Amino acid sequence: xxxxxxxxxxxxxxxxxxxxxxxxxxxxxxxxxxxxxxxxxxxxxxxxxxxxxxxxxxxxxxxxxxxxxxxxxxxxxxxxxxxxxxxxxxxxxxxxxxxxxxxxxxxxxxxxxxxxxxxxxxxxxxxxxxxxxxxxxxxxxxxxxxxxxxxxxxxxxxxxxxxxxxxxxxxxxxxxxxxxxxxxxxxxxxxxxxxxxxxxxxxxxxxxxxxxxxxxxxxxxxxxxxxxxxxxxxxxxxxxxxxxxxxxxxxxxxxxxxxxxxxxxxxxxxxxxxxxxxxxxxxxxxxxxxxxxxxx
Numbered sequence: 075x076x077x078x079x080x081x082x083x084x085x086x087x088x089x090x091x092x093x094x095x096x097x098x099x100x101x102x103x104x105x106x107x108x109x110x111x112x113x114x115x116x117x118x119x120x121x122x123x124x125x126x127x128x129x130x131x132x133x134x135x136x137x138x139x140x141x142x143x144x145x146x147x148x149x150x151x152x153x154x155x156x157x158x159x160x161x162x163x164x165x166x167x168x169x170x171x172x173x174x175x176x177x178x179x180x181x182x183x184x185x186x187x188x189x190x191x192x193x194x195x196x197x198x199x200x201x202x203x204x205x206x207x208x209x210x211x212x213x214x215x216x217x218x219x220x221x222x223x224x225x226x227x228x229x230x231x232x233x234x235x236x237x238x239x240x241x242x243x244x245x246x247x248x249x250x251x252x253x254x255x256x257x258x259x260x261x262x263x264x265x266x267x268x269x270x271x272x273x274x275x276x277x278x279x280x281x282x283x284x285x286x287x288x289x290x291x292x293x294x295x296x297x298x299x300x301x302x303x304x305x306x307x308x309x310x311x312x313x314x315x316x317x318x319x320x321x322x323x324x325x326x327x328x329x330x331x332x333x334x335x336x337x338x339x340x341x342x343x344x345x346x347x348x349x350x351x352x353x354x355x356x357x358x359x360x361x362x363x364x365x366x367x368x369x370x
Contacts, residue, residue: 086166089317093325097347101340106347113291121284125356126363128281129156135273139192140184149367150181156364163357164319168311181370195267199274201312202227204305207278211302288352289328292345299335306331307349324350 097103133155137148154177161170175189206227212220286300295303306327310316316323328346333339 082166082169086316086318089166090319090321093317093321097343101344106344109292109344109348117287117291121287122356122359124280124284126360128277128284129159129360131273131277131280132159135196135270135277136192138273139196139270140178140189141182146182147368150370153364153367153369154178154181156360160357160361160364162311163354166316166318166320196270196274199271200278202231203271203274203278204309207282207301208305211298211305214298215302285349285353289345289349292348293337293341295332295337299332303328303331303346304349307346319354320350324353 097106130152133152134148136155137146137151140146141148141151154174158170158174158177161173162168164170171193174193175184175186178184178189179186206224209220209223209227212223282301282304285304286297289295289300289304290297307324310323310327311320325343325346328349329339329342332342
């Protein structure tokens with residue numbers, strides 16, 4: 075038995091149960107669900123379509139990274155992206171990330187290291203773009219001096235090739251062999267990286283727009299504050315510990331972003347839970363859509 079994995083599931087399940095019980099105790103699930111009466115069906119359908127557009131763009135980004143040059147069909151990438159996203163959203167501790175290289179091996183016989191290296195590059199782009207957005211928000215909400223933080227955010231990616239070369243020089247032989255393999259499997263040409271990065275920016279602009287509007291259905295917020303809360307919730311998924319389906323950390327991140335701004339804690343928690351419900355329901359809807367596409 076893998077005790078480490080078992081312990082993860084015990085912690086995740088415990089957090090999930092505690093969150094369910096805590097919400098009932100603190101604000102009540104009836105109160106949470108009643109807020110959906112303020113959302114019109116047409117608005118909800120439209121924003122769900124926008125969210126699915128962001129999923130399609132994510133599939134296109136993966137296709138551009140891995141499959142376009144070697145003339146793969148696009149439809150399996152839609153299936154892979156939707157299933158990978160679903161596992162990411164429902165499994166605890168980022169366990170769903172491990173599914174991506176397995177799906178790529180199953181559909182296209184890609185080496186696990188090649189898929190993992192590509193996913194790492196994509197995730198670093200996601201993180202970089204979200205940090206850029208956070209700096210821009212901070213410059214509007216706190217001080218324009220925060221824009222100075224854009225300098226290291228711009229310089230660090232430019233310095234990575236030199237850092238990689240130095241790491242290759244000092245690394246032990248066993249690690250050095252892995253680094254060589256990762257470099258072989260990761261596309262790092264400037265033109266290619268710029269293309270994937272622009273797709274990354276577009277994906278997040280579409281996705282965050284939809285989630286911000288959903289959040290604003292449940293709590294009146296300026297756009298910058300809603301964006302800050304949604305980005306915080308999304309970044310919470312990289313934390314080492316959280317419950318099943320991101321329970322606990324998702325809501326806590328939104329509370330941490332908005333309560334210090336003087337917004338009512340119960341109102342924020344209720345809105346955070348409803349946004350989380352939206353994300354999970356749309357994820358559930360994406361699973362049968364994924365299964366409509368061919369595996370290969």
